[in-house]
Amino acid sequence: MKQVVLITGGTSGIGMALADAFISQGADVAVCGRSEAALERFSRTHPKALAIQADVTIDAARIAMLNAVAERFGRLDILINNAGTFVERNFTNGADATQDLEQEVALNLTAPIQLTGAALNRWPAMAAIVFVTSGFALVSPTRAPTYGAVKAGLHAFAEGLRRQLAPRGTHILELLPPAVDTPMNANLPGKKMAPAKVAKITLKALANHQPMAMPGATRQLPMLLRIAPNIIKRMVAEM
Numbered sequence: 720m721k722q723v724v725l726i727t728g729g730t731s732g733i734g735m736a737l738a739d740a741f742i743s744q745g746a747d748v749a750v751c752g753r754s755e756a757a758l759e760r761f762s763r764t765h766p767k768a769l770a771i772q773a774d775v776t777i778d779a780a781r782i783a784m785l786n787a788v789a790e791r792f793g794r795l796d797i798l799i800n801n802a803g804t805f806v807e808r809n810f811t812n813g814a815d816a817t818q819d820l821e822q823e824v825a826l827n828l829t830a831p832i833q834l835t836g837a838a839l840n841r842w843p844a845m846a847a848i849v850f851v852t853s854g855f856a857l858v859s860p861t862r863a864p865t866y867g868a869v870k871a872g873l874h875a876f877a878e879g880l881r882r883q884l885a886p887r888g889t890h891i892l893e894l895l896p897p898a899v900d901t902p903m904n905a906n907l908p909g910k911k912m913a914p915a916k917v918a919k920i921t922l923k924a925l926a927n928h929q930p931m932a933m934p935g936a937t938r939q940l941p942m943l944l945r946i947a948p949n950i951i952k953r954m955v956a957e958m
């Protein structure tokens with residue numbers, strides 16, 4: 720039977736690469752995003768996929784999105800909580816470093832938890848739920864401490880939920896990407912992984928029932944943090 724996959728933030732970057740990878744595997748794919756133009760572009764290049772306009776931070780939009788998936792495909796097998804944003808905040812220069820903090824926390828932490836809860840109520844036997852966190856879930860970035868906080872929060876949620884859902888057989892996969900070449904960090908200098916490579920590693924981790932997928936530089940991170948925590952934390956936090 721075809722897998723039915725919902726990817727939040729599937730109109731760009733890692734989410735769109737995941738949509739491409741699932742479609743080429745024969746899955747039925749739904750994506751969401753806010754921008755109508757991006758959704759139209761996505762629909763032109765992915766005519767068989769369902770593109771839903773939804774802001775995941777809005778309660779009614781999340782419910783309408785799940786309704787749209789149910790109406791089109793009848794069920795949901797894999798939920799991918801991917802939509803997110805990186806916000807730099809400087810708490811040292813006297814400016815208001817907490818501007819729009821609620822929106823950042825809602826998008827990166829609260830919405831994925833709420834969407835997961837609503838999807839599980841509707842489809843208790845989903846095959847898998849993916850949480851896209853970051854290498855920064857393990858080491859908080861100096862220039863964006865709240866991003867580190869919310870991604871660490873989602874990391875902890877995924878860990879607890881994995882144990883809670885284990886008896887049902889729902890696979891919880893946490894994806895911790897390194898720097899990836901997407902619009903989110905277009906201004907970031909240095910080496911960035913191709914989104915297609917991140918997607919390939921994610922699908923392999925799903926097939927292998929791995930608890931975590933750590934592409935590229937994040938793969939060695941847990942081990943390095945055990946061996947030389949202070950040095951590694953200083954290095955990673957400044958990236």
Ligand SMILES: NC(=O)c1ccc[n+]([C@@H]2O[C@H](COP(=O)([O-])OP(=O)(O)OC[C@H]3O[C@@H](n4cnc5c(N)ncnc54)[C@H](OP(=O)(O)O)[C@@H]3O)[C@@H](O)[C@H]2O)c1
Nearest residue numbers: 728730731732733752753754774775803853898899901903
């Ligand atoms: N790129 C990296 O280096 C990197 C590294 C580690 C982790 N990550 C994580 O990977 C995920 C994807 O990042 P990316 O780099 O692929 O980002 P991206 O290219 O900027 O794409 C973000 C996607 O999320 C959607 N989105 C944003 N706010 C939304 C909202 N409120 N409701 C629904 N959709 C929303 C965007 O569409 P609209 O703007 O049209 O809504 C877009 O489709 C994020 O969780 C990010 O934290 C990225």
